[in-house]
Amino acid sequence: MAEFSRIADPAARSVALFVEAGKVISHPRCSNCHPADGVPRQGMDQHPHVPTVSGGAEGHGTPGLPCTSCHRAANTPTVGATVRSIPGNPKWALAPAEMAWVGKSLGSICEQLKDRQRNGGKSLAELQHHMAEDALVGWGWNPGPGLEPVPGTQKAFGELIQAWIDTGAHCPAPY
Template sequence: MRRLQKGRHGLAGLARLGTRAAIASMAAMAAMAAAAAMAPPAHAAPEKGALFDPVASVVMTPRCVNCHQAEAPRQKDFAVLHAQQVVRGKNGHGSAVLQCAACHQGTNTAGGKVPGAPNWHLAPLSMRWQGLDKKGVCRQMRDPARNGNRKTGEQVIEHMKTDPLVLWAWQPGASRTLPPMSHEAFVRALEQWAAAGMPCPD
């Protein structure tokens, strides 16, 4: 009789252990499911606005922004006002008494210390980037009213591929800082951005 009772107690103990193990297993599975639901997809696609990031890394460097100013060009990597009190003038080519072409020739001169490219001048006032953040520059680049009347992504890309003033950024002379990527990589980034519809960051 005692053996039978011991056997019953043993079976009951095993049953309790089994129930506890089942409950623990179910709790662990529930926790794993909750964690999986909260985790982002393993291969989540980046936001389309992020496609402008590599473009911005180039166009917002001093090589570009220094000449996309309102009233006067800037110089050097820390954007000091241009020496000789140079100003925009009526058409972006300087004042009547000091035109950009007085110093800036078709190529870099004075051992690269004086930058130069054909038709050296400030960007049109409508294309001013001074004071704009990445989102503002992006919106301007895709707006025909503020990007030189370029109505398609292809036209924006063509400008960036062929304009001598744009190309100068990769041959700035002296010890001026270069853009963070090659011109070829920059064009590829522009093409990806344009193919996605020229989205801008939030």
């Protein structure tokens, strides 16, 4: 994080820190579970989930096809020509629609993260804890065979988020 200390203006440093954290936040491994339409995305190209599913009213699937039908407490290896796995985590679910990121600019996501009406009611401290400690967020760095992890580590990501908060939690332009 020393490279950010060279940015003298705290607001500019804060934006630069968030842009760096945005490499994780906007990575498909994370944003695939933050759609506005209730349809999870898959893969680095963010195609709609196959088979066709919906997150349902609570983000855990529909009554006849809950997410846990396929997504278990841990990744499930699949059989085939390539090594792959079905993602798994005890907390597997879609983010609520008000927390949608798919198709949004990094600046818009930043403003949304600071808005308690659109971030699950979290304070900035709670948001940092979620990003730095939550096991489902942490899954992004260990998604299993055949799945690209998000860059860096959860620890470094948590430190970036904390530094962003400490410098005023400024956001890049929403465009």
